[in-house]
Amino acid sequence: MKSTSNFIAFQQNISGIPLPEKFTFPFYYEPHELSVIAAKELQHYLETQTDFEHNFGLDTEQDGLVIGKMFGVLVVQNSEGELGYLWAFSGKLADRNHHTLFVPTVFDMLEENSFFKQEEVILNDYNKKIEKLENEALYLNSIQLLEETKSQAEKEIQEQKEKIKIGKKRRAEIRKNNPEADVEQLNKESQEEGILLKKMTLYWNHQLKAATQSVESFSIKINQLKEERKQKSAQLQQQLFAKYAFLNRYRELKSLGEIFDGNPPAGAGECAAPKLLHYAFQNELKPIAMAEFWWGQSPKSEVRKHGQFYPACTGKCEPILTHMLKDIPLEDNPFQMNPAEGKMLEVVYEDAYLAVFNKPAEFLSVPGKQITDSVYTRVKNLYPNATGPLIVHRLDMSTSGLILIAKSSEVHKNLQSQFIKRKVKKRYVALLDGLPKENSGTLDLPLRVDLDNRPNQIVCYEHGKPAQTLWEVIERRENQTLIxxxxxxxxxxxxxxHAAHHLGLNTPIVGDDLYGTKANRLHLHAESITFSHPISKETLTITVAADF
Incomplete structure (x- = not known):
């Protein structure tokens, strides 16, 4: 594939494909046909190219650290009305910011004569000076002497305290058993032992002070260099934030510092989407459609499937793209649309104290930031005299199935206690997009929110909360599994x-638009719940079949 610039012409005939009326909503989309074609041509290039070496983890014989990568394509129209596309990758590729055919980074801090490289030399000089002082023999010896002095002081003072304790006990025995004992002599012994302890304490305090001063003479210099390095680093960071400035259709520049109010997250601006749009506006190319896909092995924590399309991240990209896409007509934002409109809540069980509803898929359990229609608001209207929070537990918006409602605060408290003590038993049915290797098992993968891409969750053994799931296969179908x-x-x-992650079943649920591939719905249904009735104490099991 040859191109004199980063604008690449379609290899495939696209003359019969209509252009989208609006630009891709980057945070939730079905890729346009043109984006799919552009992505396939990029993927073909990645499979056949010899321009660089990068271990995506697809070739078991390839050496080096495995790093999967997000790639992006932007379909554009030039001033002559010709359609083409741009390519970009997130972060660095093969340890470089620039590669032929890919749009450049917005600001290349690795450029040979950039201010970053010049400042980096100064910071490295600070590192060398600090390292030299920290490894100087006199400094290391003074640290060792201080530790030895502390240890010896503690040992001898403790020994003297033990002697005083033993002596005190001995003298008490003498006074008790010998009325004619020399009390004056006993008191003198006690005073002398106390005086010796004070002298020892003064001596060791003097020794410790001298040893500490020796260490501090070096520590002051080291800490001063570290503080200077910290200030230099902060100044360099602010310079970088100012240089990372992004264009929009009006060619208005806005820096990372301005966009994130001086505190952007690490890696902001290095994703594919901002790079693509910046290059397009810089070169007077009109954005038509965009898509991003993952290439390579999944990261350890996230769920990323090779070759699959993904939306732009919310933490790093949303604030930047909000500026860059200013006044560009976008496809409808699904997060502002009510997914529950026209859907009904089915009552599966009800008495004077509680109720169980069958929640449809794509129906909020509680009001969201932008959409208020939910199980809670519907139930609140249905039971206007009910007290308490009503909702005992939640289901994900995309998950259908049984949800338990308490009609009073007392009943709610009882049912919540059963959940907390794990006395409530729930069973879900799911259709998996693939065939897991085993037939049953236990999944134990701790989870936490992806701070850069809410509401997605990631596996995290350091900060994640414990998460355990039992599972069993019900039926294996053609490349699908009911579970x-x-x-x-x-x-x-x-x-x-747990279904999608490579450390779990490595088989996403059919229709999972976050961790798998979008379909008509998420094929996950809460089909059974067992609990103790708060009033009658009867064990209730409520079941409703899935509609898939």
Whole structure:
């Protein structure tokens, strides 16, 4: 493939494909046909190219650290009305910011004569000076002497305290058993032991002070260099934030510092989408459609499937793209649309104290930031005299199935206690997009929110909350598996991540638009719940079949 610039002409005949009326909504989309074609041509290039070496983890014989990568394509129209596309990658590729055919980074801090490189020399000089002082023999010896002095002081003072304790006990025995004992002599012994302890304490305090001063003479210099380095680093960071400035259709520049109010997250601006749009506006190319896909092995924590399309991240990209896409007509934002409109809540069980509803898929359990229609608001209208929070537990918006409602605060408290003590038993049915290797098992993957891409969850053994799920295969179909999940804990997106993650079943649920591939719905349904009735104490099991 040859091109004199980063504008690449379609290899495939696209003359019969209509242009989209609006630009891609980057945070939730079905890729336009033109974007799919552009992505396939990029993927073909990645499979056949010899321009660089990067271990995506697809070739078991390839050496080096495995790093999967997000790639992006932007379909554009030039001033002559010709359609083409741009390519970009997130972060660095093969340890470089620039590669032929890919748009450049917005600001290349690795450029040979850039201010970053010049400042980096100064910071490295600070590092060398600090390292030299920290490894100087006199400094290391003074640290060792201080530690030895502390240890010896503590040992001898403690020994003297033990002697005083033993002597005190001995003299008490003498006074008790010998009325004619020389009390004056005994008191003198006690005073002398106390005086010796004071002298020893003064001596060791003097020794410790001298040893500490020796260490501090070096520490002051080291800390001063570290503070200077910190200030230099902060100044360099602010310079970088100012240089990372992004264009929009009006060629208005806005820096990372301005966009994130001086505190952008690490890696902001290095994703594919901002690079693509910046280059397009810089070169007077009109954005038509965009898509991003993952290439390579999944990261350890996230769920990323090779070759699959993904939306732009919310934490890093949303603030930047909000500026860059100013006044560009976008496809409808699904997060502002009510997914529950026209859907009904079916009552499966009800008495004077509680109710169980069958929640449809794509129906909020509680009001969201932009959409208020939910199980809670519907039930609140249905039971205007009910007290308490009503909702005992939640289901993900995309998950259908049984949800338990308490009609009074007392009943709510009782049912919540059953959940907390894990006395409530729930069973979910799911259709998996693939065939897991085993037929049953336990999944134990701790989860936490992806701070850069809410509401997605990631597996995190350091900060994640415990999440356990029992599972068993019900039926194997042609490349699909019907499965039962029995969640032990109830973390956000627990079943979805446990199914899709490569350390879990490595088989996403059919229709999972976050961790798998979008379909008509998420094929996950809470089909059974067992609990103790708060009033009658009867064990109730409510079941409703899935509609898939």
């Amino acid at each position: 039962h999940f029995y969640p032990i804990t109830g973390r956000t997106h627990q079943l979805r991540v």
